[in-house]
Amino acid sequence: MYKYKVLKNELLVPTVRSLSLVPLKKDKNLFAYKPGQYGAISLHDGLRPTTSRCFSIISTPTNQNVLEFSMRVNGKFTRAIKRLKEGDRVDVRGPFGNFIFDKYIHHDLVMFAGGIGITPFISMLRYADSLKLDNKIRLLYSCSDQNNVPFLEELKELEKINPNLKVNYFISKGDTDKILDCNVNNCRVDEGSLRQLNISSNQSFMICGPIPYIKSIKELLTKIGVNEENIMVEDFSLSSDFGLRSLISWPMGVYALTGAVIVAGSLAFGIRDYYVSKDQQVAGDEAVPVFDPDESILQEIIKPVDEPVDINTPSSQNQDIVAKPSYNLAINFSGTGGGNVNGNKNSFSHGEVATLTAIPDSNSVFSGWTNCDNVSGTICSVSMTADKNVTAIFDAKTTTPTTKPKTKRS
Numbered sequence: 377m378y379k380y381k382v383l384k385n386e387l388l389v390p391t392v393r394s395l396s397l398v399p400l401k402k403d404k405n406l407f408a409y410k411p412g413q414y415g416a417i418s419l420h421d422g423l424r425p426t427t428s429r430c431f432s433i434i435s436t437p438t439n440q441n442v443l444e445f446s447m448r449v450n451g452k453f454t455r456a457i458k459r460l461k462e463g464d465r466v467d468v469r470g471p472f473g474n475f476i477f478d479k480y481i482h483h484d485l486v487m488f489a490g491g492i493g494i495t496p497f498i499s500m501l502r503y504a505d506s507l508k509l510d511n512k513i514r515l516l517y518s519c520s521d522q523n524n525v526p527f528l529e530e531l532k533e534l535e536k537i538n539p540n541l542k543v544n545y546f547i548s549k550g551d552t553d554k555i556l557d558c559n560v561n562n563c564r565v566d567e568g569s570l571r572q573l574n575i576s577s578n579q580s581f582m583i584c585g586p587i588p589y590i591k592s593i594k595e596l597l598t599k600i601g602v603n604e605e606n607i608m609v610e611d612f613s614l615s616s617d618f619g620l621r622s623l624i625s626w627p628m629g630v631y632a633l634t635g636a637v638i639v640a641g642s643l644a645f646g647i648r649d650y651y652v653s654k655d656q657q658v659a660g661d662e663a664v665p666v667f668d669p670d671e672s673i674l675q676e677i678i679k680p681v682d683e684p685v686d687i688n689t690p691s692s693q694n695q696d697i698v699a700k701p702s703y704n705l706a707i708n709f710s711g712t713g714g715g716n717v718n719g720n721k722n723s724f725s726h727g728e729v730a731t732l733t734a735i736p737d738s739n740s741v742f743s744g745w746t747n748c749d750n751v752s753g754t755i756c757s758v759s760m761t762a763d764k765n766v767t768a769i770f771d772a773k774t775t776t777p778t779t780k781p782k783t784k785r786s
Contacts, residue, residue, distance in 0.1 A: 378407045378468040380443060385460050387449070392492060392526040394434065395457060397443045397466055406440050407468055408706030408765045409433055411477045411503040412496040412582075412610075415470035417445065419456055428469065429453045432495035436502035437706055440765075443468065446526070448492045471704060475584065475610035479509050480716070482580045487515045488565070488593045490585020491524075496610060497584065498527055501534050501541065507709070514542045514573065516565055518589065521550040528555065544573065567596055577601040584610040701726040705758060706765035713740025713770035724760035732756040734768045743769040 380397035387393050395417075399406065409415065418428040435444035447454050460466070477485070477500035487497050494517060504511060519525045525545065535543050545552075545560040546569070552560045561569065577600060583593050590609050597607060702723040709715070715736040724730055734754040736742045746767040748756035758764055 378405075380407075380466045380468055382460050382462050382464045382466060383442065384462070385457070388446070388526045389524050391449055391524050392446060393449050393454065393457065394444060394446045395431075395460070395466075396435075397445070397468070398441065400465060405762065406765065407443055407471070408704050408763045409437055409471035410704065410706070411437060411500040412475045413471040413473045413499075414496070415443075415445070415468050415472065418467045418469075419460070420465050420467075426456065427453060428467075430470075430472065432499070433471070434495050434498040434502070436499060436506050438503060438506040438708065440708075446492075446495045446498070473610070475582070475608060477503065477582075479504070479507070479511055480718075482511055482513075482582075484512045484579045485514070486575055486579050486581050487513065488581070488583040488585070488589075489515060489517045490583075490589035490593075491519060492526075493583075493585030493589070493610070494527060495584075497582075498530070501531075501538075504541075505534055505538055510540055512540050513538075514544070514575075516544050516546065516569075516573075518546040518548065518565060518585070520548055522547055522552050522554045523550075525555065528558075532558065544569075565593065565596065567599055570596060570600055575600065577603065577606075579606070581607045582609075583607065587611050703760045703763050705730050705732075705760065705763075707732070708765060708767040709770065710767055711740075711743055711769040711771045713737065713743075713772040715740055715742060715768065715770040717768050726761060728760050730758045730760055732758070732766065732768075734770070736770050739773055740770045741773055743771045745769070 379400040381400050382395065383398045384396040385393070407415070414430050414432045416428045416430045419426045431445040431447045433443065434446045435442055447457065449455075449458070475496055487500075489497050497515060501513070501515070503509075504513065515531070517525070517531070525547075531543050535541050543559065545555060545558050546565050547555075547560060547562055548564050552562055563569070581597060581602060583590050590611050594604075594607060594609070598604070702725055704723055705720055707717050707720055713736060715734060717732050717734055719730065719732040732748075732755070734742045734745070734756070742754050745751050745756040746769070747758075747764065748766055749759050750757040756766055756768075758766060
């Protein structure tokens with residue numbers, strides 16, 4: 377769990393709010409995440425934490441100073457978020473999710489955002505802008521009306537400064553006079569729209585939004601010959617406070633789990649006592665039970681938990697998940713040059729050693745690593761026993777001017 381405090385809490389449009397957090401204390405173990413992931417946040421009501429809820433992260437991993445979330449305003453939990461003031465404590469868990477932008481894979485990417493499904497893409501676009509990536513990205517952003525288009529001004533600015541980003545807006549109802557300076561369509565995304573934008577099957581695709589929206593977009597992509605393996609989806613439930621990203625309430629989840637175990641135990645031993653008292657034979661002063669249930673039956677009824685259950689791990693089926701420790705490794709870049717790092721992946725198991733290789737650009741040199749357990753040349757090794765972050769340093773090549781040797785006059 378990571379402890380944060382509120383920096384800013386603002387309403388972006390009538391239906392969407394953003395929450396900016398900063399670390400409660402200076403801590404080297406910062407919340408490390410990848411563009412597109414989400415986190416679980418819980419508030420504090422008195423001395424106890426509230427229910428945990430999952431929301432998309434919209435900040436970029438390249439800025440560790442601020443952690444920013446965004447959410448739709450509709451539900452008890454989001455109404456509680458509205459009351460948060462600057463300095464209020466917020467606990468964060470995670471990160472979660474595999475809906476991640478990979479700069480090495482997504483060279484030509486088409487993003488489909490339906491309503492609040494824009495949120496993970498904001499993190500990706502900010503990330504691409506901060507690193508000045510040359511990945512080609514087209515965003516197809518669907519909204520119900522022009523008054524509910526969160527991040528509109530930021531998207532305009534990102535499109536202006538990033539020549540590799542193209543944004544198309546699809547407004548399903550009402551006027552569009554407020555966004556006439558954008559590429560706007562007064563309709564839903566359809567097959568004709570895809571063909572007009574030259575969307576082809578050899579591109580990569582990411583879809584985020586409500587389940588009906590995802591289903592319709594996948595059907596359209598299938599019609600134009602896109603392989604399902606090239607489509608990544610992140611589905612948001614139609615409910616604002618419960619659904620695919622809901623977490624079990626804490627501490628009520630623990631109370632309910634404990635109560636269930638107690639009831640099961642009482643039932644098992646009640647059955648045993650019933651048969652012992654009913655069918656016992658008295659021999660002297662000792663009561664000898666005729667029926668003694670097999671101990672294995674009781675062990676099956678009152679089954680011990682072999683592994684810890686993390687009630688804060690999100691489940692797409694809204695069920696408890698047995699926690700299996702896995703960690704994320706965040707890679708930061710610094711220096712005056714540029715380059716890439718190979719060897720990272722979505723998650724590492726406990727104790728696994730991550731091996732990273734720094735690859736400088738043609739006009740840069742690799743200068744070193746920070747926060748590695750072992751370094752050998754361009755190779756960094758990190759033992760994953762927690763979420764960690766490392767930094768690869770690349771500097772621009774410097775050229776030394778050459779001077780012609782002086783010749784003596786004869």
